[in-house]
Every structure is written in structure tokens, then in C-alpha cells.
Amino acid sequence: MFDIKIIGGSIVDGDGVEAYEANIAIKDGIIVEVGDCTGDAANTIDAGGAIVTPGFIDLHTHYDGQISWDEEMKPSINHGVTTIVMGNCGVGFAPCRKTDHEKLIKLMEGVEDIPGTALAEGLTWDWESFPQYMDALDAIPNTLDFLAMVPHDPLRVFVMGDRAVFNEQATKADIKAMHDLTSEALAAGAVGFSTGRSDAHRSADGEWTPTSEAHPDELAGIAKAFNGFDYGVLHAVNDFDQERPGDQFEQEFDILETYFRAAPGHKASMTWMQRDLVPDHWKKIMKRAEDLQKDGVDLRLQAAPRGIGLFLGLQSTFHPLMAFPSYIEIADLSFEERVARLSDPILKEKMLSETPIKLAGTGTSVPPMTDIMIAMTEQIAGKMFKLSPDGSGKVDYEQGYVSSAAAEAERKGVSVWSVLYDWMLEDDGKMLIYFRSIIIRI
Ligand SMILES: [Zn+2]
Known part of the structure; x- marks a missing residue:
């Protein structure tokens, strides 16, 4: 007697093999048979005409706000996503002081075009520190699993206040504080740290994002917080200053390299895109990533399954x-x-x-x-x-x-x-x- 049978679906199991027709039987939350599954089941789902797949992991989302008030996580759950990664592009909502709520909402509104009014009405703000954020998310049920990265922008605003948003460089004391808070967040279960260096990303007031010009010492100083942990991914997005005159590609990639190298043995990942203004950048990114791989830096590139529009x-x-x-x-x-x-x-x-x-x-x-x-x-x-x-x-x-x-x-x-x-x-x-x-x- 099974708990659930999914019958008649076309199975795409993720191993790269052709789709095949079979039934799936589940008992105690585990798939116990894929094939005829002749036994009875308490609940049978007819998947005729549909594809049956494992859940998708969405590596790049901005659910950092929505997850604090929404148990369902639509539309991702409707798309078959069962795990999301948040905190991408260096934006998010923790850590955050009570006085900085509006600042971070404007940042998310400008960077990701998520309406500020929806965020202002929805965000519960039951936290200041990153560990408190994790506790707040744990306190409500969720339809899917989630992984949270420490976003650089809120971290910088938390430590540097207004100095963070006016393109000021972090002092040694600022870097130490960001390092310690990242360490605390990793200990509380953060899956990594993310930074954003995109000129196209602006706050809703038109300010630069706080981290778009962060000095390599700052990035390396924060990345050192990973040493001593046996998990943690260093993430980055970068448009390599494509809108500015001159080609800044190599020096921007050098900054990322300094950042990735500061946490030896940890995985690094970055978003990989081809842009109209710089149509060959994707090749340069691939070459530098391959060189780093050969040199022992485990950098993985993330490409979307279809064009971004x-x-x-x-x-x-x-x-x-x-x-x-x-x-x-x-x-x-x-x-x-x-x-x-x-x-x-x-x-x-x-x-x-x-x-x-x-x-x-x-x-x-x-x-x-x-x-x-x-x-x-x-x-x-x-x-x-x-x-x-x-x-x-x-x-x-x-x-x-x-x-x-x-x-x-x-x-x-x-x-x-x-x-x-x-x-x-x-x-x-x-x-x-x-x-x-x-x-x-x-
Ligand atoms: Zn993003």
C-alpha cells in the first residue's frame, strides 16, 4: 500500500535520458518505485499528458521580501520550483536597522523593479540582524525550500550608514565589521554572500547601489569570513562597466578574482550573460573562469535557460x-x-x-x-x-x-x-x- 501514486506521466528524471512513461509510487515521503507500481495507494494523481520531473532549484531569485509574508511563494511553486536561492545581486533586507527600512525598499525597487508599495505593505521586519531574519523566515511555513545569501548592499548600509550609498570606500574598521557580521550569518545558516557591481542597477532615487564600486580589499576582507566554514558560496554579478567609455573588463574581473581567491576551497559563482553593447564579453568571462578553474579556484558560471528580457x-x-x-x-x-x-x-x-x-x-x-x-x-x-x-x-x-x-x-x-x-x-x-x-x- 503506497501513500501516493503518480500515474501516466512522462518522466524527465534529470539524468539526461529521454523522457519515458512510467508510474511513480511514494511511501513515507520517499519514491519507492518507478515503473508499473501495481499496488494500491491512498491517493492517486493522474499525470496523463503531463511531464513529471524532480523539483527545480532556482539559483537566482529576489524573494527576500516576499518570503517574510508569503507562505505559498507563487509563481515559482506553480512552475515546479522546489528550492530557491535568495539574496542575489547583493540586494536583500537583512541585516537592517529599523531606521533603514525605506532605504532598502528603494534599493530593491530600483534594482529589481519590485513595487516599493508592495514591499512596504508586506515586509514584516521582525528582524535587525541576519540570524534574526533567518529565525523570522523559519517561523512561518513555506511551500518550498529556500537558501539565503548575505547580500552586500544591506550589510554595507548596516555598517556604514549613509557613507555606504555615497560611493565612499570602507575603512579597515568597516571591513572588519562586515567580516564579523558575515561570519555570524554563515554560522546562522546563510548559504553564501553576494555582491553586485552593475551600473544598470540603481535605487528608486537614482543613486548608485552601495556596493557597485566597492574596493577589492573590502570584498576580500568579507570573503575571509568563509575561512573556517566547510560551506558557503561567493556570488557576484558584474556588468563590467559596459555603459562607460573604455573597456574595464580586465580590471573589473581582477577585482572579482581577488574576492574569489580570498576564501580558498570555497565555491564561487557569477552570472554569465551576453549583452548587446559588449557582445564578446561572455567569451572573455568564460576564458577567465576556465583559467581560474585550472588554478584551483572553483568558479562556476550561471547562465539562464532563456534570454533575459x-x-x-x-x-x-x-x-x-x-x-x-x-x-x-x-x-x-x-x-x-x-x-x-x-x-x-x-x-x-x-x-x-x-x-x-x-x-x-x-x-x-x-x-x-x-x-x-x-x-x-x-x-x-x-x-x-x-x-x-x-x-x-x-x-x-x-x-x-x-x-x-x-x-x-x-x-x-x-x-x-x-x-x-x-x-x-x-x-x-x-x-x-x-x-x-x-x-x-x-
Ligand atoms: Zn538579480
């Missing part, structure tokens, strides 16, 4: 029209009013005869990348698609050039701006444009 539309934070003067005039109107105004062909003609202005700058969360993307719209329109190409609501992330805005403009003999304008008005103004901004090549 942005959703652009009239209900989104960003979209291609947002820098046109005629759009800026109506930008503060309600969604319905904007859709009505934009539907006027006279406004369309006027807007598209204008030149977009620059949006990024002091006091705005708009990253300089937005201006670059808008300026490059004609070149990148081959990677812009309607998220739901047939308008049915069914999304397609893997469309080819033929359904891009560039191809549509060629077919119609109009500008890509005209195509994007019309697309955004489809579905009563709710159509999302999927811009596949980063390609993953393995």
Missing part, C-alpha cells in the same frame, strides 16, 4: 515612447486616458516626428541604459516582439526575427517606431512588448 508597455515602468516630448506631456494621465490620447493618429504622427530626450540623471531611477536602449531602438528592434504574438494571451519567449518589430516594419514599409506604437495600443493598450535584451549562449 524586459516587458515594455503602457502599464510598465519602461517603454519605447517614454522619452518623446509629446508622450511626457501625457505621461501622468491615467492608463485609460493615455490609451485614448495615443489612439489619435494626429498625436502619433506628431510624436514620431520628435526626437526622444534623455531621461536618466540625478533624482530619477531611470538608468542610463534606458536612454541607450531608446537611442538604439532601430538597431535592436529585431529583438522586440509582441509577448503574445497572436493576441490570445499565450506568451512566446522564443520567437524568431520574422515576428520582430524590425521585420514587421520592413513588411509594412513603416518605421519601427510606428510598429511599436501600434503594438502597444493593441489589446486595449495592454499589449506587452518583449525585448530580449540579453542573449544566453552556451
Whole structure:
């Protein structure tokens, strides 16, 4: 007698073998048979027509806030994810003093586009220290397992206060304090430490993230906290200053190398992407990672299973029209009013005869990348698609050039701006444009 039988599914077991049809029997929480499973079961699940797989581990999430108030962890749980890793990109919510709550919410809002109001209403803030954060998460049930990394940004703000956000270098005493707090967090069960060096990441006030320019001594000083522990991963994201003039790749990677080498025997990992502005960086990252591997530094690269993209539309934070003067005039109107105004062909003609202005700058969360993307719209329109190409609501992330805005403009003999304008008005103004901004090549 089994507890559960899952019958009729197509099993993809993760070993790399072809999918196969079989039943699965579970007793006392353990899979006891894969095959016919002829015995009875208290509960039988018919998986006919579905794939049955082990749970997925999502290595890169930003559930650091949601996990404090949400037991279900949707949508990951619906996607078959059973373990998540949090604290990526150096952002998160612990450690945090009572006076810094808003600062960290603005940081997460700017970096990950998670609405600040949702965070402000949801976060329970039952903690100051990282160990207290872990206790708070343990106190509520969760549908999935989670691993928390110590995020560099909150740690730096906790130790350095306002000095952390104004690009000041950490003193020896600051570094010692960050080291000791990381050690305390690892002892409390943190799975690692993460830092973010991306210029595209800004707080909602437009400030640089506190750690984007951290000195290698600071990173190495913190990494030394791992020595003495037999677990712990050093994580990093870095865009290698792609938006700035000159190629900073080698010196930025040198900084990461110093960081990774400061905790010998520990694993290191970093996000691995190909970006439009620097299309060959992924090869350089691979070469330096392989060199480090040969030299005994266990650096693993993390690539996403599909390209990373942005959703652009009239209900989104960003979209291609947002820098046109005629759009800026109506930008503060309600969604319905904007859709009505934009539907006027006279406004369309006027807007598209204008030149977009620059949006990024002091006091705005708009990253300089937005201006670059808008300026490059004609070149990148081959990677812009309607998220739901047939308008049915069914999304397609893997469309080819033929359904891009560039191809549509060629077919119609109009500008890509005209195509994007019309697309955004489809579905009563709710159509999302999927811009596949980063390609993953393995
Ligand atoms: Zn991230």
C-alpha cells in the first residue's frame, strides 16, 4: 500500500535520458518505485499528458521580501520550483536597522523593479540582524525550500550608514565589521554572500547601489569570513562597466578574482550573460573562469535557460515612447486616458516626428541604459516582439526575427517606431512588448 501514486506521466528524471512513461509510487515521503507500481495507494494523481520531473532549484531569485509574508511563494511553486536561492545581486533586507527600512525598499525597487508599495505593505521586519531574519523566515511555513545569501548592499548600509550609498570606500574598521557580521550569518545558516557591481542597477532615487564600486580589499576582507566554514558560496554579478567609455573588463574581473581567491576551497559563482553593447564579453568571462578553474579556484558560471528580457508597455515602468516630448506631456494621465490620447493618429504622427530626450540623471531611477536602449531602438528592434504574438494571451519567449518589430516594419514599409506604437495600443493598450535584451549562449 503506497501513500501516493503518480500515474501516466512522462518522466524527465534529470539524468539526461529521454523522457519515458512510467508510474511513480511514494511511501513515507520517499519514491519507492518507478515503473508499473501495481499496488494500491491512498491517493492517486493522474499525470496523463503531463511531464513529471524532480523539483527545480532556482539559483537566482529576489524573494527576500516576499518570503517574510508569503507562505505559498507563487509563481515559482506553480512552475515546479522546489528550492530557491535568495539574496542575489547583493540586494536583500537583512541585516537592517529599523531606521533603514525605506532605504532598502528603494534599493530593491530600483534594482529589481519590485513595487516599493508592495514591499512596504508586506515586509514584516521582525528582524535587525541576519540570524534574526533567518529565525523570522523559519517561523512561518513555506511551500518550498529556500537558501539565503548575505547580500552586500544591506550589510554595507548596516555598517556604514549613509557613507555606504555615497560611493565612499570602507575603512579597515568597516571591513572588519562586515567580516564579523558575515561570519555570524554563515554560522546562522546563510548559504553564501553576494555582491553586485552593475551600473544598470540603481535605487528608486537614482543613486548608485552601495556596493557597485566597492574596493577589492573590502570584498576580500568579507570573503575571509568563509575561512573556517566547510560551506558557503561567493556570488557576484558584474556588468563590467559596459555603459562607460573604455573597456574595464580586465580590471573589473581582477577585482572579482581577488574576492574569489580570498576564501580558498570555497565555491564561487557569477552570472554569465551576453549583452548587446559588449557582445564578446561572455567569451572573455568564460576564458577567465576556465583559467581560474585550472588554478584551483572553483568558479562556476550561471547562465539562464532563456534570454533575459524586459516587458515594455503602457502599464510598465519602461517603454519605447517614454522619452518623446509629446508622450511626457501625457505621461501622468491615467492608463485609460493615455490609451485614448495615443489612439489619435494626429498625436502619433506628431510624436514620431520628435526626437526622444534623455531621461536618466540625478533624482530619477531611470538608468542610463534606458536612454541607450531608446537611442538604439532601430538597431535592436529585431529583438522586440509582441509577448503574445497572436493576441490570445499565450506568451512566446522564443520567437524568431520574422515576428520582430524590425521585420514587421520592413513588411509594412513603416518605421519601427510606428510598429511599436501600434503594438502597444493593441489589446486595449495592454499589449506587452518583449525585448530580449540579453542573449544566453552556451
Ligand atoms: Zn538579480
